[in-house]
Amino acid sequence: MNDDAHSAAIRVERPAKTLRELALDKVREAIVSGYFRPGDRLVERDLCAQLGVSRTIVREVLRHLESEGLVANLPNKGPIVAQLNHDEAKQIYEIRAALEGMAARLCAEQHNPAIADALDKSLEDIKRSYRDKDMAGVLAHTSSFYQTLFSMVDRHVAWGVVNLLTVRINHLRSMTIKTQNRDVQGPAQMARIVDAIRRGDGDGAYQAAMDHVTSASAIAQAVLSGRQATD
């Protein structure tokens, strides 16, 4: 423990967040949670009233969300909540497969038991949330599983990319985890990732991570095309 860690321990947690960041989080959350639906117009002056901030802030927030891909800007018409089409969702899952596969391989090659242990912890949380029918918890702990995967090998840039893409498919994620059998299949697939990592099997971890995302993608495609996923 160095001085930094020591002073950090006693440092009072300031709000620190600027109003803009607060507003950004609020609007992002509103979109991700479905309060604003895809295609909904985001009228600047209305948002000002709803958020209680000035247009300056709202505009900066919209610009930020635009570059995140959550908001689309129609020329001469203004911002709307971005609509995710079939193909784009597929591409996002594909990228996640590549990056999460990469991270899983790196974890395995680390030969550090602490990694598998940390992942197991997240996995337990996920299973418990499934048992409790706490779907928000499933999502949160799944995210934290993957965050561990990336942060254990110090890949915060890749984690940032995955995170950025993930918010865009959040509503799909919340549908895929609710499908039949996903409460058994999902954790089983993730357990295979952890197993491979514990064995130090890079190729296996890579493949298992790819498989997990790929199956989620397949379910998402099924959900998107309207028919109910049956497994």
Next chain:
Amino acid sequence: MNDDAHSAAIRVERPAKTLRELALDKVREAIVSGYFRPGDRLVERDLCAQLGVSRTIVREVLRHLESEGLVANLPNKGPIVAQLNHDEAKQIYEIRAALEGMAARLCAEQHNPAIADALDKSLEDIKRSYRDKDMAGVLAHTSSFYQTLFSMVDRHVAWGVVNLLTVRINHLRSMTIKTQNRDVQGPAQMARIVDAIRRGDGDGAYQAAMDHVTSASAIAQAVLSGRQATD
């Protein structure tokens, strides 16, 4: 021949770009080209004067660049040009390797000769630029090589990610391509990618693309540590 096609043929190409987008491009270009150096403060009112636009615009632009990772915001001190450290650069190259490898594999599996032909065209442009010592041209055509790789298999999301990350290491790229032998080695590695794609060899294309980025990464690391030593 419908009315749309007819009127589109004669429609005057309006600027269409909003002032904000113009300013965004200007500032991004100024950072990427090195006019603003890493660590430089970006004082809002100074930028207003230099760009000839209002603070509203400047603030939106800074926010946008912040979310792109080109600008960092120090609390209560304001925005500066983001500094790229060793490790982050390595991570960016690693992500590019994963995604470009993926795209190369997809191209190969397409078994479409037109893809290899298009890539060869870009490759010729790169070689010509090297011969002419036109380093800006080398960078531009290298980008277009990779853009082709992604767009030929309709992976515009992945291309967007790669593009986003690439601007952050632009100055490194312009240094790596000037290294000894890179004018021979670089195109040779890219030719291997094209060959594998032409043969329909997915694994080979994946590996060749990975190798190319990996060697660029190695050079970048050398440049970075060399500069740190001499600076």
Next chain:
DNA sequence: TGGATGATTTTGGTAGGCCATATTATGGTA
């Protein structure tokens, strides 16, 4: 010389206004 104090700079945020375009009423004419 060193430190307190005041002035300046700069960000974070607000208010409100102007203009151009796009949509929507509205009303008059065939």
Next chain:
DNA sequence: TACCATAATATGGCCTACCAAAATCATCCA
């Protein structure tokens, strides 16, 4: 009644001006 031209409204894009709080710099005094 159907339809078109026109006016009203809504909204984005952009601007100026202002304020408060924090950081920085200059100054002056002990």
